[in-house]
Amino acid sequence: MGIINALTSVVNVFAKYDDLFLHALLMTVMLSLATVLISSVLGSLMALMKISGNPILRGIATAYVSFIRGTPLMVQIFMVFYGLPLLGINLPTFEFMGSDFSRFFSGLLALVINSVAYVCEIVRGGIQSIDEGQMEAARSLGFNKRQSMTFIIFPQALKNILPALGNEFVSVIKESSQVSIIGLAELMYITTTVRSISFRSFEPLLIVSILYFILTSVCSLLIKKMEKKLSVSNRSSN
Amino acid sequence: MEREFILEVKNLGKSFKDLEVLKSIDLNVKKGDVVAIIGPSGSGKSTMLRCLNRLEEPTKGEILFHGENILDKKVDINKIRMQIGMVFQQFNLFPHLTVRRNITIALTKLRNMPEAEANATADRLLEMVGLAEKADVYPASLSGGQKQRIAIARSLAMNPEIILFDEPTSALDPEMVGEVLQVMKDLAKAGMTMLVVTHEMGFAREVASKVIFLDGGYVLTEGAPEEVFEHAEHERVKAFLAKVM
Numbered sequence: 001m002g003i004i005n006a007l008t009s010v011v012n013v014f015a016k017y018d019d020l021f022l023h024a025l026l027m028t029v030m031l032s033l034a035t036v037l038i039s040s041v042l043g044s045l046m047a048l049m050k051i052s053g054n055p056i057l058r059g060i061a062t063a064y065v066s067f068i069r070g071t072p073l074m075v076q077i078f079m080v081f082y083g084l085p086l087l088g089i090n091l092p093t094f095e096f097m098g099s100d101f102s103r104f105f106s107g108l109l110a111l112v113i114n115s116v117a118y119v120c121e122i123v124r125g126g127i128q129s130i131d132e133g134q135m136e137a138a139r140s141l142g143f144n145k146r147q148s149m150t151f152i153i154f155p156q157a158l159k160n161i162l163p164a165l166g167n168e169f170v171s172v173i174k175e176s177s178q179v180s181i182i183g184l185a186e187l188m189y190i191t192t193t194v195r196s197i198s199f200r201s202f203e204p205l206l207i208v209s210i211l212y213f214i215l216t217s218v219c220s221l222l223i224k225k226m227e228k229k230l231s232v233s234n235r236s237s238n
Numbered sequence: 239m240e241r242e243f244i245l246e247v248k249n250l251g252k253s254f255k256d257l258e259v260l261k262s263i264d265l266n267v268k269k270g271d272v273v274a275i276i277g278p279s280g281s282g283k284s285t286m287l288r289c290l291n292r293l294e295e296p297t298k299g300e301i302l303f304h305g306e307n308i309l310d311k312k313v314d315i316n317k318i319r320m321q322i323g324m325v326f327q328q329f330n331l332f333p334h335l336t337v338r339r340n341i342t343i344a345l346t347k348l349r350n351m352p353e354a355e356a357n358a359t360a361d362r363l364l365e366m367v368g369l370a371e372k373a374d375v376y377p378a379s380l381s382g383g384q385k386q387r388i389a390i391a392r393s394l395a396m397n398p399e400i401i402l403f404d405e406p407t408s409a410l411d412p413e414m415v416g417e418v419l420q421v422m423k424d425l426a427k428a429g430m431t432m433l434v435v436t437h438e439m440g441f442a443r444e445v446a447s448k449v450i451f452l453d454g455g456y457v458l459t460e461g462a463p464e465e466v467f468e469h470a471e472h473e474r475v476k477a478f479l480a481k482v483m
């Protein structure tokens with residue numbers, strides 16, 4: 001089979017199932033975006049716990065981060081999927097973007113639980129990269145700890161945090177493919193579906209890799225732009 | 239009746255774990271005093287200064303500011319810090335804010351001063367330190383001497399009763415030391431109460447009303463500059479002075 005034939009075949013498969021793919025693409029984007037938005041908030045809170053003076057809060061955050069980062073995402077996904085019902089949480093199963101809601105929720109929850117640990121480290125790193133003298137200068141003017149964080153430390157840390165959060169988004173896009181195992185109709189799941197109904201195994205995989213690649217490339221490009229913009233306005237050094 | 243001393247330090251001690259840096263420090267400061275704090279490296283000069291606004295938490299003793307012990311649990315240290323300014327060796331200007339905003343941020347956020355009034359205050363202070371034209375730039379574009387003058391203006395904005403200086407000229411290129419010392423001299427002349435950790439013996443001799451020599455966790459010698467510099471009796475003080483002068 002020549003290369004032309006192969007390409008034609010790929011185009012044909014995509015043309016036939018394009019709405020399935022595009023729908024799944026949207027699902028992947030929504031899932032990843034929701035994950036990063038939610039875990040940005042929760043991860044920041046966890047970062048504050050991790051740098052707080054309270055040893056209990058610090059302990060909880062440290063244990064959580066090590067546990068999540070030290071276990072496979074796949075295991076976490078299964079644990080959420082099978083664990084929720086055990087906890088007596090049975091979500092309604094209405095349709096949500098071509099996938100039942102309880103699966104969407106389980107997938108989102110598992111991704112959030114995972115991503116929070118990584119975001120926590122990003123935010124903590126961003127805050128701790130700010131010179132200690134900044135906090136001391138703020139405190140010596142009479143700002144309390146919280147005000148110093150809000151007005152002085154966090155605005156500076158954000159310049160490190162935002163690009164890193166962008167990279168986390170790219171990671172989540174790729175890792176979200178793993179929630180296909182619980183039947184959430186995102187890109188990877190649909191690829192499997194198309195493979196079985198079209199009796200073509202390679203073409204759907206090629207299509208999905210291209211879609212993932214476009215997605216992550218666009219994101220990386222946007223992050224680079226943002227980094228440039230931030231570094232122009234970055235008046236680092238005293 | 240006004241107290242004789244604005245600041246009274248009694249039996250102040252500070253340990254880091256097993257390291258007892260300050261053993262027992264006593265010090266009285268009158269309004270308008272300029273106290274130069276000298277001593278060998280590692281003798282605890284910075285630690286002592288930082289105890290005075292509780293950037294370091296003392297392990298024992300009392301620090302009375304207008305007769306009130308600021309180590310008391312009931313004291314709102316943030317209120318006290320508004321009245322005791324601090325200038326750092328590394329300037330510690332806020333790099334994400336313009337020079338003017340560096341000076342006004344505490345006024346608007348902590349004193350709830352209207353922005354226009356805070357800006358006017360900033361411009362007046364910038365005029366005073368000779369940097370009126372730098373109001374709208376960011377700190378990164380300034381020289382070390384300019385940064386330190388802005389840092390002094392920033393601490394002056396809160397209208398403090400005392401300013402603590404920790405080696406304010408040590409991070410500067412030699413040619414910029416003079417401009418910062420000049421601002422400090424002007425402040426001293428205007429009656430500002432200042433405690434200055436310094437290696438600038440010339441400045442100490444010329445401007446200080448009192449010099450204290452710190453070593454081994456104690457104030458070994460204190461007195462007027464000429465007493466300390468010319469008639470030092472303590473061997474350690476003599477040895478130190480011989481080395482730095």
Ligand SMILES: Nc1ncnc2c1ncn2[C@@H]1O[C@H](COP(=O)(O)OP(=O)(O)OP(=O)(O)O)[C@@H](O)[C@H]1O
Binds near residue numbers: 280281
């Ligand atoms: N946060 C800290 N933790 C542990 N040890 C400390 C800390 N800060 C200071 N020290 C120690 O306390 C001692 C006194 O330090 P300090 O910085 O007060 O000295 P200094 O007189 O200001 O010295 P220099 O002239 O070099 O600035 C030193 O031995 C230093 O290592």
Ligand SMILES: [Mg+2]
Binds near residue numbers: 283284285404405
């Ligand atoms: Mg020091």
